[in-house]
Amino acid sequence: MLVGLVFLALGLASALGFAVALASLGDPEPAFEGSRGLLDATRGFGVVLLGVIAVVAGAVGWFFAGEALRRGVRRVLGRG
Numbered sequence: 819m820l821v822g823l824v825f826l827a828l829g830l831a832s833a834l835g836f837a838v839a840l841a842s843l844g845d846p847e848p849a850f851e852g853s854r855g856l857l858d859a860t861r862g863f864g865v866v867l868l869g870v871i872a873v874v875a876g877a878v879g880w881f882f883a884g885e886a887l888r889r890g891v892r893r894v895l896g897r898g
Contacts, residue, residue, distance in 0.1 A: 822883025829876030836868040 843861050 819883045819886045822879045825875045825879030832868050832872035839864040
């Protein structure tokens with residue numbers, strides 16, 4: 819279960835990074851005006867990479883820890 823929680827945390831952190839990278843796609847960078855295309859390409863790569871990592875890490879984390887988390891929630895809520 820610990821491995822699953824680690825992967826879920828990685829997925830959550832990657833999802834947060836994805837949101838930040840997506841929000842900064844159109845922001846101008848005054849210090850890097852000469853390399854605007856490179857900066858946009860790097861940001862786009864970050865959006866794609868962090869999105870893929872978030873989905874994969876979340877799926878792996880759920881695979882390893884999902885059942886235990888569901889059991890714990892059911893036990894706390896008194897449904898089983």
